[in-house]
Amino acid sequence: MRRLLVAMAATALILGATGVAAQAAPAPGGPGLGDTYFPDYGNSGYDVGHYDIRLRYTPSTDKLTGTTTILATATQDLSRFNLDFVLDVASIYVNNRPATFAREGDHELVVTPARTIAAGGAMTVVVQYSGVPSTKVAAGFTAWTRTADGALAIGEPEIAWWWFPSNDHPLDKATFDVSVSVPTGVEAISNGSMPRPPVQETLGYTRWSWRSLKPQATYLTFLTVGQYDITQDTTADGQTVYNAYSQLLSPEWRDGAQASVERTAEITDWESTLFGPWPFEARGGVVLPPGSISFALETQTRPNFGASFFRRGANTSVVVHENAHQWFGDSVSVADWQHIWLNEGFASYAEWLWSEKNDEGTAQEIFDYLYATYPDDASIWTTAPADPGTAELFGDAVYDRGAMTLHQLRVAVGDDAFFEILRTWTAEQRYGNGTTAEFTALAEKISGQDLDALFQAWLYTPAKPVLASLAKKATPAMPKSWAQISRTHALLHEH
Numbered sequence: 188m189r190r191l192l193v194a195m196a197a198t199a200l201i202l203g204a205t206g207v208a209a210q211a212a213p214a215p216g217g218p219g220l221g222d223t224y225f226p227d228y229g230n231s232g233y234d235v236g237h238y239d240i241r242l243r244y245t246p247s248t249d250k251l252t253g254t255t256t257i258l259a260t261a262t263q264d265l266s267r268f269n270l271d272f273v274l275d276v277a278s279i280y281v282n283n284r285p286a287t288f289a290r291e292g293d294h295e296l297v298v299t300p301a302r303t304i305a306a307g308g309a310m311t312v313v314v315q316y317s318g319v320p321s322t323k324v325a326a327g328f329t330a331w332t333r334t335a336d337g338a339l340a341i342g343e344p345e346i347a348w349w350w351f352p353s354n355d356h357p358l359d360k361a362t363f364d365v366s367v368s369v370p371t372g373v374e375a376i377s378n379g380s381m382p383r384p385p386v387q388e389t390l391g392y393t394r395w396s397w398r399s400l401k402p403q404a405t406y407l408t409f410l411t412v413g414q415y416d417i418t419q420d421t422t423a424d425g426q427t428v429y430n431a432y433s434q435l436l437s438p439e440w441r442d443g444a445q446a447s448v449e450r451t452a453e454i455t456d457w458e459s460t461l462f463g464p465w466p467f468e469a470r471g472g473v474v475l476p477p478g479s480i481s482f483a484l485e486t487q488t489r490p491n492f493g494a495s496f497f498r499r500g501a502n503t504s505v506v507v508h509e510n511a512h513q514w515f516g517d518s519v520s521v522a523d524w525q526h527i528w529l530n531e532g533f534a535s536y537a538e539w540l541w542s543e544k545n546d547e548g549t550a551q552e553i554f555d556y557l558y559a560t561y562p563d564d565a566s567i568w569t570t571a572p573a574d575p576g577t578a579e580l581f582g583d584a585v586y587d588r589g590a591m592t593l594h595q596l597r598v599a600v601g602d603d604a605f606f607e608i609l610r611t612w613t614a615e616q617r618y619g620n621g622t623t624a625e626f627t628a629l630a631e632k633i634s635g636q637d638l639d640a641l642f643q644a645w646l647y648t649p650a651k652p653v654l655a656s657l658a659k660k661a662t663p664a665m666p667k668s669w670a671q672i673s674r675t676h677a678l679l680h681e682h
């Protein structure tokens with residue numbers, strides 16, 4: 188959101204100086220935001236401030252109907268604009284008048300309003316729609332997951348297309364109201380807090396309402412529907428914690444899940460001592476039915492976890508990882524998907540810090556172990572974390588080499604400067620977006636060091652970095668925490 192507004196202000200200045208603003212003919216918004224890997228994700232020409240998503244969903248038929256109201260601001264004189272969406276649209280109103288619309292490609296919805304919208308003008312866009320999301324294929328698949336007792340709208344980077352029309356790129360964050368009516372007895376869970384308790388509607392349906400008060404990326408907005416047990420608690424500083432556990436979990440998996448996710452407040456309080464204040468208004472976690480989604484996702488305020496993370500009992504590594512993303516990924520989001528290591532490298536390094544805190548292996552021991560044991564031809568070395576490509580978007584270079592990069596930075600600048608860099612990053616970029624170049628510039632500024640060689644070797648070069656100080660030693664012992672961290676990462680890579 189911030190980036191688009193800055194761009195708009197710059198345009199206004201240029202137009203003002205040349206005096207051509209009044210003569211510019213309204214033009215169509217673009218079908219993408221120029222992302223390096225996903226050029227047609229998101230749309231240009233407007234900036235969304237709020238989504239109001241009001242749905243009805245029936246698990247037995249997978250039928251979704253509803254209305255999404257989008258409050259946006261035009262960033263140019265706009266004759267038409269795109270939304271990203273795949274369900275069947277019945278009508279669209281823009282500023283209270285019916286708009287015409289057409290499909291383009293596999294996820295673009297081209298909307299032509301009755302009246303053009305002036306740059307800086309408000310847009311109220313009301314889209315009425317329905318569909319069976321699991322039958323809609325885009326980008327070669329459906330990201331909507333049906334489960335034995337419900338459905339999951341959880342995915343990265345594609346998911347919003349299957350349940351609400353949007354400007355689907357992390358550059359355009361917004362606040363959200365998500366309200367879903369489901370058969371009474373079924374739970375519907377989303378981000379943030381509940382502005383009102385579930386309300387029974389007519390005909391055996393109950394409406395659940397959720398609200399996110401802080402800017403949120405579209406892919407971090409989720410919907411989990413099914414049979415869940417919900418626990419509620421309050422953190423030391425008064426935030427509500429909602430956790431949810433699928434009733435399809437076996438008692439053993441349920442125990443492991445609870446022994447991990449019920450520690451969310453403790454873990455996030457610890458993380459806030461390292462990364463700065465918790466950025467959001469609520470916390471929690473959702474544990475999904477076995478056999479549905481196998482990965483976990485850092486959905487804002489409340490991560491969703493595949494059941495198999497807990498098949499061997501408690502797994503606090505994955506809770507640490509997904510909640511570290513709340514700072515690195517959710518509050519500070521990628522400006523371009525190319526910079527994904529800013530999410531995954533940092534969340535992975537949080538697991539190393541957790542291991543260090545719990546005397547299960549220091550970050551240095553984990554680094555030494557990985558450096559010694561990844562084969563020379565492994566993708567972690569042949570992929571540059573700063574430009575992994577879509578094939579390695581969730582690969583070892585992004586996760587483990589990303590974390591190794593941060594460890595090398597920590598060794599180079601020392602603990603005080605390292606954690607000051609992390610906290611300054613989360614403070615300065617809060618609720619916005621970041622790039623690799625911005626992060627490395629900040630690290631140099633705070634440390635006062637020239638770190639070009641370090642970042643060049645670790646982030647930009649598709650080869651195993653040479654360590655100047657590497658002593659010849661036998662293969663280091665496997666740190667105690669590594670079995671859990673590596674199992675966790677194996678599942679996370681299944682995005």
Ligand SMILES: [Zn+2]
Pocket residue numbers: 485508509512530531534679
């Ligand atoms: Zn992650």
